[in-house]
Amino acid sequence: MARNTQGLTERYPAQLIVPIIDLVAVVLGGILAYGWRFETLYLHERYVLAITVISLFALLLNSLLGAYSRWRATRISTLLARLMLVWCVVGLLATSIIYFAHAAERYSRLWVGVSLLLSFIMAGGARVLLQLVLRQARLRGKARRSIFLVGPSHHLINVARGMRASPGEGYSIAGVERLSHTPDDACLERLSRRVAVSEAREVWICVPLEMGSTVRSIFFTLRNQTAEVRFIPEFRDMHLLNHRMSEVAGHYAIDLSVTPMNGMAQVIKRLEDIFVGGLISLLILPVCIGISIAIKITSPGPVLFKQYRTGANGRQFKVYKFRSMEVHEEDSGTVTQARQGDPRVTKLGAFLRRTSLDELPQFYNVLQGRMSIVGPRPHALAHNEYYKDLVESYMWRHKVKPGITGWAQVNGLRGETDTLQKMERRVEHDLWYIDNWSLWLDLRIIFLTIFKGFTNENAY
Template sequence: MPSLSSSTSGLQVSPLPRGPLSAPALFQLLSMPVVATLVLVVSCTVFAEPFSGPYLILALLAFTLTFHSYVPMPGIRRSITAEAVGSWLVVASLLLMLGWATRTLDVFDLRVIGAWLVATPVALSLVHGVLPRWLPRLMSATGMQRVAIVAGGCELAHRLVTGIRQSPQLGVHVAGIFDDRESDRLHPGLRRDILGDLGNLASYAKKHHVDLIYITLPMTSQARILRLADELRDTTASIYFVPDIFLFDLIQARMDTVCGLPMVAVCETPYYGVNALIKRGSDLVLATLILILIAPLMLAIAIAVKRSSPGPILFKQRRYGLDGREIVIYKFRSMTVQEDGDQIRQATRNDSRVTRLGAFLRATSLDELPQFINVLQGRMSVVGPRPHAVAHNELYRKLINGYMIRHKVRPGITGWAQVNGLRGETETVERMKARIEYDLAYLRHWSLPLDLQIIFKTLFVVLKKENAY
């Protein structure tokens, strides 16, 4: 993480919180893979199975698939415990499917696998239910209790203080706020926390051995920030500058350096670095396995489409793909027309253009199966924002702010919006806005386990046949 150096004081001020604020992220990042691995080791020990060979490979697979952090998203109103257990059920189902597809289940002792599958969610519930409550006490008992002083009484400071106080697992106690403004100009939720003005901050920090200071002054207050940093040189407090970039609609915000200069990524693809390899690798593996399994079904559908009505088997349409570049995607033809011009009418309920076989294919999403070929071609992903026709893109990019941001990633066969009730026709601008909000939420919080959850949820959405016509 790069730092911003004050040229007047030489004091290093970190632009984004690290330290204790990374504790819950680290806990959520490691809890599931560590618990799953330990439970597998214990299960092998109980049934006298050596933890080697296939069990070691299984542990590595489980660790990789569960290595992510919990992030709340629109449409999910579950606790961290429920989310962790739900994620484990998805991962366990995928591992069982892979074992069945590769015919490797016989190499394992079914007692070990059964105990592991059942005991892991129980252990996760205990870890997520008990450890966050005891972590602050343990940190306090070992002298790691932190005291945060927030310099600034603005909305950003209120959000930070509220978040810390609602997260006891951080082990951070907010002692108070320092600000030069009159109380009536401060955020109402922070007025009772004022300890003094900024001139008193350094002396307070020295007297009370403050560990942490978060500076939430606006970035326009550069002179005040530098002066404050200079005054704090004589303390031992760790100092963090929290920039007010929350004014932007952040997509995968992160810090980087270019030629030694710190840069804040305000809008970035989630697939940078190793994430790009994970995403593309999972796409290739999933698309290959699925195409092998559905090849007979696709052949049968192709024959049925050819015999049901005049026209080609595949419908090819131009869509916007990665970075807004035009791509061609494949679908089994379900209509008597093949619209791909400047004016395209979305399919509606009881649409006369849809053939009888096409209605069945659209209701069951079987018409989308050829898009797994697009995945292998690199044009699409298994999971991502659904691609819209070029004509629709040109219309909605003018009506919806941030519409084109969804093209920072490859479009998907299924997506977060589709498993949250926004599948099919978008008959109003408001409905399209809702779909875009889900697409952008997916970009903000992407993880491989989230992709797996969406895939499994898609199966239930398809079975319900909602908004599919």
């Protein structure tokens, strides 16, 4: 039974089934929206043309974004986020064509919106259903993909644990070849026979980087096998960040530490900052004016506090805050963190810091493009110099723009970092955010900030 189910999923993969689902969703959504809007299911020819164009856009964009690639290890949230992005772009393209073709009076904008909404619900629902059905089938031992593992024992154990921790991905071990040293000809010949007998669909070569020459020998040995071959290197004691495979200068590269803000991700992040940041800036303008007047009345000195911080890729920029302390001078190169009961903090400043209202001017930094709404909080330059040699991978926080709020802040890691352990935990959360960035994660952090990120007992 397992073999038959596996054959079914191999003969009808996502690359074939899902485009058909999307096509049906767009057509059916357009027809239903037309019937709801015009009370008839007999489509005018111009709406047939519109549905055809929308379908082509949806299929093309999904293909370009890799939405039809194998789903075995893709989370449902990722699939839906990718689909929503495609549908938003499709809607923008469709409305732009209608506008520039001067055909706005011949098409119902309500029909465009409702048809896109219905088709998204159907396409997204089908994705969720397919993933759940496949996951349940794999958990019951069906639709599984057999794997033959090759490598040192300790590495194979780690890989096997990962497979057991992700049963929904549907991998099963068909055989194991343990290597205690560089394999000789006899070992390689035995490996080839065992892989053939096991009928494994894939061979995973699991060796540390120092055994790189072994990969070539094994790969050459398996040249007559039909099984797919994967190289799973071991990176012990290495903190990886947004690691992936890429192609540079005509060569394949394993990216160990790279920024996620490249290509479309960079565009999405900037659009998020412009739209959300612009809206928030308009809403908080009366509050900012009131705070500015209150600061001027209650203490002498400027309204804004300006200080250089480190931004994306190590570039320095000037960050803005409402002044919350009495005007004072510090020794060159030193920055003293505010502590509980700090006499430098004004009464109004204590309230501003406790409620994070002192951070509001940083939305101007966001509109400038020097900060993001969500990202690692920028630290003082002196703190960066101090902690970069004490906390592993500390400077990797600067691979993305700093943010007004972040994953560390909504998890309670705000305020004074008076111990090394506190800074380590903050950096750990910052790096997790960078390694797992998505638009949905940003929206989740913004949502959490509204309810629990503004006030904190550690902010003083």
